[in-house]
Amino acid sequence: MRLSSILSDGMVLQRNSAIPLWGMTGADQTVQIFFNEKEYSIQSDSGGVWRTTLKEMEAGGPYEMRLLSGDQEVVIRDILIGDVWVLGGQSNMELPIRRTLDLLADEVKQVNLPLIRQFAVPQTYNFHAPQQELSGGQWIAATQEHILNFSAAGFFFAREIQERYGVPVGLIHAAVGGTPVEAWISEPTLRGLGGYEDILDQCKDDNYVTGTKVKEEERNQAWYGRLNETDLGLKEGWFRDAWDTSDWEDFVVPGSWSGSELESLRGAVWFRKEFEVPASLAESEVLLKLGTIVDADDTYINGVCIGNTGYMYPPRRYPVPEGLLKPGVNSIAVRVISTQSTGSFIKDMPYKLVADGQELDLEGVWKYRIGTVTEAMQPQTFFQYMSSGVYNSMISPLRNYRIKGALWYQGESNAGQPAGYSEKFAAMVGDWRRNWDIGEFPFIFTQLANLGEADGPQTDWAELREEQRKCLRIPGTAMAVTYDIGEYNDLHPQDKKSVGQRLALGARKAAYGEESLVYSGPLFHSMERSGNSLLLHFDQTGTGLTVRNGDSELRGFEVCGPDGTFVPAKAAISGNTVIVTHDKIDQPSHVRYAWSNNPAKANLYNREGLPASPFTKKLRYN
Incomplete structure (x- = not known):
């Protein structure tokens, strides 16, 4: 007798809902199910497939389920009845709690919430057809043993819901870093949208997929082989405890290679620094925080490799083996591998050793020497990013x-071409709702956080945020605005607690029916012109519009006249309206707010402390 991997120990079943169960056994056999003081009996078909539906149940547990078929018995233990949410999207939904510990370590160090569970869907893809079953996975509980593996945004959402409603919460983690929205849309829907036919057909060719993977793996191995064979630092041992760096060049850490002789280099560069360690720190459990490094690194202390990371995004947090540090002079060597960037x-990242409240700063002048120079590594094909692949293998089997409901955090991989994202997202929501066939279940999504230069000229993320704002037209949705809780220098901001809390506010409104709840920051509603002023009206103003705490004036608004050139505007709050003017524009025709990848000055909030969504709107004259 076989069951889906999601029907397993620790699972959370949806309360107040008819619950399907299914599995495989012998042909034409009786299957008996004993669960929560009820008995169910069904017959498998000629292929051994059986299906049944459990009656609706209130929240509770833990329970045990027994399934009997012939002389076979399966027991599923530690079952909870509560609310089940799917976590979808890319890396900021996938990001585990272990990647947020610089900020949120105290939040999770004592966590013991066994009523919160997570099931991680295996990250696979299928280009031929929607899969019937998952390929693996297991349920884990939010206890000290497993908490660091939880989706950070998902966990903090679940904690809010569990504490407020007192019910178990199950999270089905189905997010994959780097995926565009197209990867989560079904093939028929993409063919209906148009423009995806070539890639859909190409990926159905198993020889193409397998051949590409083999070729690129061989190419990458050859690239690293040449790198390592020619790296003088590896040959001579520049990582050793002691090494003469008197003829090496200076480099200030942190810092970019831009503007230096290293700017265009692809290959390996070695960096070294000596530092004094007090006896009290040498005797403690020590963590090396080495910021974030582009692209890859191997890091040594006193000649011993203590950690390495293969790509640019993860923060470097390396435990130092006990006894490796010594009182007095110690050395650190970092081999930085530049593959493409x-x-x-x-x-503005931490570069230091930390232990029991002590810190030893490693910023400042280091020494560097080039180990080897190579050609840039060629880009890799990530098939999990391809159209429909993860929909077929990770969403379809959950039907x-x-x-x-579903929680969604995605968009970074579509920001390069933001136009039309709202249509694709609406198509995806429709696909998912058809897949589960339980009506317009709540879909709570996250608007992109801030990234890049403060109030800089880049606007592709602002354009994507506008597309996401348009997605609120889809029934049963809510949006968490997050441009005020990101980090300008990190694609993966650590404040997933605030993200989870804001997603929970949206769920409380869309899924739990708290009609009077202020669940969102101000949302642009309409605009009119009065003389040389634009009057902007907002929804979700709560108990009133205000500026961010500590700010003296309202900022972040821009206007333009007939020439189409945007300039910063004066803005003032009047009730639930914002009045926007500019001394030199008599007929303002277009307004926008928070229109930058990192709109640091934008400060319109409601008094409940939630930020207004960015927007752009052009006034149409008769």
Whole structure:
């Protein structure tokens, strides 16, 4: 007798809903199910497939389920009845709690919430057809043993819901870093949208997929082989405890290779620094925080490799083996591998050793020497990013598992071409709702956080945010605005607690029916012109519009006249309206707010402390 991997120990079943169960056994056999003081009996078909539906149940547990078929018995233990949410999207939904510990370590160090569970859907893809079953996975509980593996945004959402409603919460983690929205849309829907025919057909060719993977793996291995064979630092041992760096060049950490002789270099560069360690720190458990490094690194202390990371995004947090540090002079060596990007020790990140409240700063002048120079590594094909692949293998097989709703954090991979995202997202929501066939279940999504230069000229993320704002037209949705809780220098901001809390506010409104709840920051509603002023009207103003705490004036608005050139505007709050003017524009025709990838000055909030969504609107004259 076989069951889906999601029907397993620790699972959370959806309360107040008819619950499908399914599985495989012998042909034409009786299957008996004993659960929560009820008995169910069904017959498998000639292929051994059986299906049944459990009656609706209130929240509770833990329970045990026994399934009997012939002389076979399966027991599923530690089952909870509560609310089940699917976590979808890319890396900021996938990001585990272990990647947020610089900020949120105290939030999770004592966590013991066994009523919160997570099931991680295996990250696979299928280009031929929607899969019937998952390929693996297991349920884990939010206890000290497993908490660091939880989706951070998902966990903090679940904690809000569990504490407020007192019910178990199950999270089905189905997010994959780097995926565009097209990867989560079904093939028929993409063919209906048009423009995806070639890639859909190409990926159905198994020889193409397998051949590409083999060829690129061989190419990458050859690239690293040449890198390592020619790296003088590896040959001579520049990582050793002691090494003469008197003829090496200076480099200030943190810092970018831009503007230096290293800017265009692809290959390996070695960085070294000596530092004094007090006896009290040498005797403690020590963590090396080495910021974030572009692209990859191997890091040594006193000649011993203590950690390495293969790509640019993860923060470097390396435990130092006990006894490796010694009182007095110690050395650190970092081999930075530049594969495709200009190398960098990212600024405004921690570069230090920490232990029991002690810190030893490692910023400042280091020494560097080039180990080897190579050609740039060629880009890799990531098939999990391709159209429909993860929909078929990670969403379709969940169709029989009852859920409360879905949470979504994605868009970074579509920001390069933001136009039309709202249509694709609406198509995806429709696909998912058809997949589960339980009506217009709640879909709570996250608007992109801030990234890049404060109030800089880049606007592709602002354009994507506008597309996301348009997605609120879809029934049963709510949006968490997050441009005020990101980090300008990190694609993966650590404040997933605030993200989870804001997603929970949206769920409380859309899924739990708290009609009077202020669940969102101000949302642009309409605009009119009065003389040389634009009057902007907002929804979700709560108990009133205000500026961010500590700010003296309302900022972040821009207007333009007939020439189409945007300039910063004066803005003032009047009730639930914002009045926007500019001294030199008599007929303002277009307004926008928070229109930058990192709109640091934007400060319109409601008094409940939630930020207004960015927007752009052109006034149409008769």
